Amino acid sequence: MVDTVACPQSEKTWQSxxxxxxxxxxxxxxFVTPAFANPANEMRPQQPTLLLGIGAAAAxxxxxxxDTQLSAxxxxxxxxxxxxxxxxxxxxxxxLDVSGKNGAWSLRAGPAVGLAIGRDQDDDGDLRxxxxxxxxxxxxxxxxxxxxxxxxxxxxxxxxxxxxGGAVVGLKVxxxxxLNQRMSLMPAVTGxxxxxxxxxxxxxxxxxxAAASNYATYTADAGFKDVGAQAALRYSLDNAWSLNxxxxxxxxxxxxxxxxxxxxxxxxxDQITGRIGITRGFNL
Numbered sequence: 140m141v142d143t144v145a146c147p148q149s150e151k152t153w154q155s156x157x158x159x160x161x162x163x164x165x166x167x168x169x170f171v172t173p174a175f176a177n178p179a180n181e182m183r184p185q186q187p188t189l190l191l192g193i194g195a196a197a198a199x200x201x202x203x204x205x206d207t208q209l210s211a212x213x214x215x216x217x218x219x220x221x222x223x224x225x226x227x228x229x230x231x232x233x234x235l236d237v238s239g240k241n242g243a244w245s246l247r248a249g250p251a252v253g254l255a256i257g258r259d260q261d262d263d264g265d266l267r268x269x270x271x272x273x274x275x276x277x278x279x280x281x282x283x284x285x286x287x288x289x290x291x292x293x294x295x296x297x298x299x300x301x302x303x304g305g306a307v308v309g310l311k312v313x314x315x316x317x318l319n320q321r322m323s324l325m326p327a328v329t330g331x332x333x334x335x336x337x338x339x340x341x342x343x344x345x346x347x348x349a350a351a352s353n354y355a356t357y358t359a360d361a362g363f364k365d366v367g368a369q370a371a372l373r374y375s376l377d378n379a380w381s382l383n384x385x386x387x388x389x390x391x392x393x394x395x396x397x398x399x400x401x402x403x404x405x406x407x408x409d410q411i412t413g414r415i416g417i418t419r420g421f422n423l
Contacts, residue, residue, distance in 0.1 A: 187379075187420025190216040194383070194416020200263045202341055202410070203391060203401040214416055220423060222249075229253030231281060238285075245285040251294060253277045255302040258341065265405030268352030272340050275302020288314045298337075305337025325371040329389070335361045342398035354399040364395040365410070379419050387412045 192214040200206045217225035222233040234249035257274040260266040279296025292311045298304050313327035338359035349356045367389030374382045391401055391408040400406055 188218055188220050188423040189421040190214065190218070190418045191421070192383075192416050192418030194414055196412065196414045198412040199410050201258050201266060203395070203398065203406045203408075204263060204265070205405055205407040206263060206265075214418060216418075228256070229277075242285075243287065246283070248280065248282040250280045251278075251296065253296070255298045255300075257302055263405065265400070265403065268350075269344070269348050269354075269400070270351075273302050275304075276300035277307070279306075288316075290314065303337050303340035305340060306334040307337060308332040321375045323373050325373070327369050328367070329369065329387075330366045331364050331389075333361065333364045333395075335359075338362070338364065338394055342395045342400060344399060354403065357397075357399050359394040359398055362393040364393055365389040365391050367410075379421075381418055381420070383414070383416050383418060385414045 193211070194214055195209070195211045197207050197209050200208045214227065215225065216227075217223060219233060219236075222236065224231045224233065229251060230253065231251035232249045233247050236245075236247050238245035253276070255275040255277045258266065258272040260269050260271055275298045277296035278299050279294065281292065281294040283290060283292040285291075290311075290313045292313070293308065295306070295308045297306045308331070310330045310332075311327055312329075313325060316324045316326070318324055338361060342357070342359040342364075344352070344354045344357040346356050348354065367387060369385065369387035371383065371385040376382065389410045390396075391410065395401065396408045398406075401408055
């Protein structure tokens with residue numbers, strides 16, 4: 140069951156985000172306290188092979204939207220099961236997986252395939268007249284290098300199945316901070332480059348679309364479309380169960396930021412996504 144609520148991101152979404160961050164801060168204050176850190180229940184260092192869980196998310200209705208969609212959803216993830224990894228809407232394979240002594244460095248690379256989520260003009264009144272962008276398939280690959288606690292990643296993919304028809308390259312620099320025996324924080328900075336086809340599909344306005352909507356014609360060219368920062372907080376209840384919070388902020392830039400879909404009354408350059416959930420790990 141998915142519930143959709145339209146609310147101005149500058150008001151209700153910021154209030155929700157502040158409440159979300161306040162809850163995270165309270166949890167941090169409580170759980171970092173030594174009285175809550177029981178060495179007898181310390182998590183095993185290895186990452187579970189399979190993660191199953193459920194959670195809730197608050198995200199923009201569409202890329203560039205000022206409205207927020209609330210949803211409840213299951214979570215499934217697979218970590219290095221005979222080289223295969225799965226995250227929601229993406230499957231990848233570690234074709235290359237090497238590391239240095241005592242994990243001083245690591246390098247992973249391989250192919251990846253996933254869904255290219257489209258856009259339905261019926262999802263929001265601000266999309267009326269723009270038509271639909273069909274959901275497609277992204278095919279590409281990834282490279283992830285680790286040096287100590289720092290991880291640098293790049294992934295690139297091309298849409299290949301009648302979706303937006305564009306290419307996307309994602310960049311990410313992340314680290315993992317162990318706050319105590321139960322809690323870890325994973326901050327990261329991100330950036331995304333997109334091709335002409337992607338940019339025009341989601342941020343451009345053709346003459347036909349302009350005639351059917353309230354937007355002026357606009358051509359969006361290839362380039363970096365966003366930069367951002369994110370943080371994920373994980374609290375281990377025991378060796379299997381964990382609570383998870385995350386928040387991500389991205390700022391639309393370049394031609395994406397100047398699109399009339401974004402600068403119009405229903406859009407914003409500031410995109411915020413928050414998630415909370417509980418997961419159980421299994422070692423296969």
